[in-house]
Structure formats: structure tokens, C-alpha cells
Amino acid sequence: MKAKFSRMWVAASVFAALSVAPPAMAAKQGAKTDSKADVRTDARTDGRATAPRPLPADAVASVNGVTIPKVSVDTMVKASGQPDSPQLRELFKGQLIANELLRQAAQKQHYEARPEVQAALEAAKTMIVTRAYMAEHLNAAPVSDADVKAKYDAVVATLGENEYHASAIAVRDPAVAQTVLDELRKGNDFAALARQYSQGPNAAQGGQLNWVSFKTPITAGNTQSWPQPIAEALVKLPKGGVSAEPLKVGDQFWILRMDDRRATQIPKFEDSAPLLRKQLEQVAMEKATAQVIGELVKNARIQQ
Template sequence: MKSKHMMLAGVRRVAMLSGMAAMMIAGPIAAAKTPLQQGADADVIATVNRVPIQRAQLDEAVRSSGQPDTPAQRQTLTEGLIARELIRQAAEKEKLGNTEQVAQAVRKARVDTENRLYIAQHMRPEAISEAQVRARYDAIVAELGTEEYKARVITVRDDLTAKAVLAKLDRGVPFETLAAENSVAPSRTDGGALPWFSFRTPVSEGHTQGLALPLALAVSMLDVGRISRSPVAVGNQRVIVKLDAKRPVVTPSYEQARASLRQTMESQASERAFTQLVGTLAAKAVIVPPRNSRQD
């Protein structure tokens, strides 16, 4: 009984830490080994009904787990590999490998792998130089003010809704509750909370760290804990803003910021390269839009 519990624990551990549950669909990992090969293979760590489990499989499971390589970890993952092979053999006996679900999984794995290989061979992201990272850092620092702000917003689509929200705030309904119930902005899931941000004052267009100018103006004039008494017009939407906190800006040094900044810039370069690659392929293709998007 104890060994069964240990084996089941191994299944769960392997599935969570090394993604082997997905590989169970993609195909057997040991079926290619025949019984005649077992004796010649010195790296077999176990056999299940004469089907070998290779040490390389265990090594890969350890790497994929992200956990320290310890004897206990290897024992747990070995038990998981054994249990996985037992289940695979039972599934094969019931011919589950011939089902449409498995066929779909194989097709998906093939397409995903082909796509990854194509992208790796053809996508050419711009190389980010140290000078570019430094220039981005200097530009960001130049846009910072002396203070940074922590605000919450409730973004609605019309004046009537904004007026109703303000009335509920006057009656003591928490800002966070009303943001979750009424806001159309992504921040609604966090009670309307925005990240810390800073900008130079007096506020001017194009120097608000991406914040809409009317909203930046409203934030800069609020005292901590106060709520704008009238909705702020941002395009066709109306925004009610609350200032939660304010503090002096502490600018990280270039050495402190450079790694994170480079990672962000490289990620953006990859996104641009991917968009360009797909655009080039699309320009050479004949694409028929879905029926529900056609203009009749």
C-alpha cells in the first residue's frame, strides 16, 4: 500500500514539475526500446513489463522540474516515470492511441514544433546595443518628476454612469467595490489600482508617462485620499480618479535598471520582429476573412 501511495505521489509530482502529462498524449517515450536492447543498455534505471526506462528520461525530468537534483527528488521522479509507463501500457491495451483525441494532440504538437522551428530560423529581432539601453534609461529618467503617484480609477462610458458612481461614493460605498462593478478598464480586477507612475509638473502633452493628459492633470491636483469630484473626460470615456498615495521619486541607478530595461527592450524587439514576419507571410498569402466578419 505504501508503494502505491508513493507511486501516485510520483505521478502527481512528474505531471506538475516536468510536464509529463502532456507527453503521455504525444506518444510513448520508451516504446522504441525493444526487450533485446535492454541488456545492452547500461543506462536503464528500471523496466516495466520489460519496457526500459532510460536514465536520460530521468535526467530530463529532473531538469524540467526546476527543483534541486537530490536523491529524494530522483526517487520521486523515478516512481512517477514508472507509474506513467504503467498507465501508457494500459492505455495501449485499450487502443486509446487510435482515438481522435490523440490524433489531434499529435497534429497540434507537430504544428507547434514546426512553428517554433520556423520562427527560430526566420525571425530576426533587432540587436539591442548598450548605447540603446543607456539612451532609453536617460529618456525615462528625464521624464520623471520629483514625486510619484499611486492612483485608482473607475472608467465608465458615459456621464450618467459616472454621476451614479459619484453618488454611491458620497454614500460611502468603497471605491474598490465600485471599480470592480462599474469600470470598463482592465484595472477593475484590482479595484481600479494603477501602478506607481511619475511625470514632470506642470503637466504637458507627451510627457505624462503614457497617462492621458486630462487624467495626469487631475492626479497632480489631488490630495492623498481624495477623489475627483467630477468625472475626467478622456476621449469618449469618463474617469473618476482617487489618489491613494504620493512619495518622492527614487531613481534607480543605470546599473540597477539596465538588466530589466534590456530585457524589456529585447522583448519589444522580438514582438516587432514577429509582427513583421507574420506581415510578410500574410502579404504573400490569399486570406479569406471569416464569414461573420464579411461586409454584405
């Protein structure tokens, strides 16, 4: 029982922070708020207790007179994305009970009056109000099927005949870069050296980069956002080859290894469409947000 309650307590802390359907809302629906009333027994004149009173039909529990409505559990089940089951409902009911216990304990000690709590409540209120305003005033352009297909075609058009899988070590000191190259020439492991020295992407994963495809010969602006010197060096490396010298890019020195190459595998449109649509919708949302803020800035007096 202690282990079960411990899990319930930890989970409750998470849901308390998220404020998922707080059962305290039931108080607005006529639930009792007297902490002495939640024993759910009636005192008899002879000092003995009567049987517990039944819960309301729309409640799953009561905590010191505050009912926890079934709709709160329903909401949590839906939000979890998990298959509905009695076990899952019992878990969420336990979390709501613990959540309500914590709420009542904090209320008894007047935590809501603490300055840091008031500040957090004000910040949460501001965020909710802002989101409500944005929801009503954003006019993001809808993304059509034609938009998604055009984006897919544009991406495919940037791909070359081959795609490459590489690993990279990027450092800021040329002496360190030379040390890494010397270690590689001695046969030391590239991934281990990347984890030890690299300040570049995916260092913790041994410097492994995602598959990428370039049209060749490499031209400016057609490098899939890779630095052009890196792209040019990569396509010239044989499989298993390592760059002979560090490649200077900005304030970093890169060492590349060609892990593999293959004919470009173009994903089907049906597989790519959901992700592309999401990306386009995000762009449309950002553009609409910028327009709303721009209009507000025009009509505001801002002193900095």
C-alpha cells in the same frame, strides 16, 4: 500510500501533457516492448520465478519492459530549477512511471487513432516545425549594453519630479458613476466600491494602480500611456483627495483617488537593466518575425 500515489498520478498528468522526456523513447534504445516481459522475472521450468533481473546502468525504472532512462530524470530536475536532491529525483521518477503507465494504457486502447488525438498531434507537429523554421530564419538584431543604457536614459527622461499612487473606478454609465460618487461622499470604502462597480483596471484589487510619474505641466504624448485627462486630473489632487466629478474618457467615466505622492524614486541602472534588455530583445524578435512573414507574404498567392 494512496495519498502518495494520488499526488504522483496528478503530477504525471501534467508532465504527460508537457511531454517532458517521455520514457517511451527508451524503446528506441533497445528497451523491451513486450508487455509480458516486464515482470522482470524469468519463468523456471518448475513454475517458480527467478530473482528480478537488474536494471541497465543508465535506467532508473522499468514499466512493462519499457525502461525509464536516468537522463529523463536529469532533464526534469534541470527544468524544475530546484536544487537537486534524492527526494526530488524520487518524485520525478514516480511521475515518469505514472506517465509511462498512462501512455501504455492509452496505446493498448488505440487512443492514437482517435480523430481528436490525430488532430492534436498534427497541430503539435505544425507548431514544432514552425518553431524550428523560425529559429533558423529569424535574424533578430542583437541588443547591446549601449542599447540598454539608451533605453534606461530615455525612460528616466520621461519622469517628473514627483510620482503618484492612485486608485480608480471606471464605469460606462454616467448614472452609475454619480451613484459611486454619492457613496464616496457618504464615507463608503473606495476599494469596496471599486470591486463592486468598476470595469477599469485592477478592479479586483480595489482599483489600485501602479506608481506613475509625469513631467508637469502635463503635455500630449508625455503621460506614460495614461489618458491625458486622467493624468491632468491626478496631479491636481491632494493626498487622499477624490475627483469631484466623473472624468469622461472614451466610453468610460473615471473617478480617481490620490492615495499617495512622493519624490520620484529612480531605480538604479543595474537593477533595471535585466528587464529593459528583455523588453528590447522582445521588440527585436517581433520586428524580425514581421520581416520573415512579410517576405513570405510577398512571394505567396493568398486568397481571402
